[in-house]
Amino acid sequence: MTDRIQCVVPFCKRTRKRESFMKGWQWICGEHWKPIPLAARKVYGRRVKKWRRFNTGEQTVARLWRWLAAKACDRAGAIGPCEPPPPPDVPKTRDLQFTQACR
Numbered sequence: 001m002t003d004r005i006q007c008v009v010p011f012c013k014r015t016r017k018r019e020s021f022m023k024g025w026q027w028i029c030g031e032h033w034k035p036i037p038l039a040a041r042k043v044y045g046r047r048v049k050k051w052r053r054f055n056t057g058e059q060t061v062a063r064l065w066r067w068l069a070a071k072a073c074d075r076a077g078a079i080g081p082c083e084p085p086p087p088p089d090v091p092k093t094r095d096l097q098f099t100q101a102c103r
Contacts, residue, residue, distance in 0.1 A: 007031075028069065
């Protein structure tokens with residue numbers, strides 16, 4: 001296992017040091033994080049904060065992360081999948097309020 005994590009956008013060469021708590025985590029570099037709509041980033045930040053504080057809503061955070069990774073790939077003009085398919089226990093339904101806020 002390498003000690004670096006690559007950005008989720010295909011063909012992006014930016015990497016980050018893998019911390020001890022990051023087992024299979026993914027990462028979006030700053031270059032690809034900025035084009036994601038600010039409203040989407042704020043919603044994700046609030047959900048992650050709630051998840052860390054109360055340990056609830058892990059599926060919501062995973063769903064939002066998949067959406068953000070796909071949006072980063074779309075904005076970068078990447079061809080191909082941005083990430084491996086999610087584990088089967090995470091539902092693929094979209095958060096309607098989240099998608100409407102990001103339009």
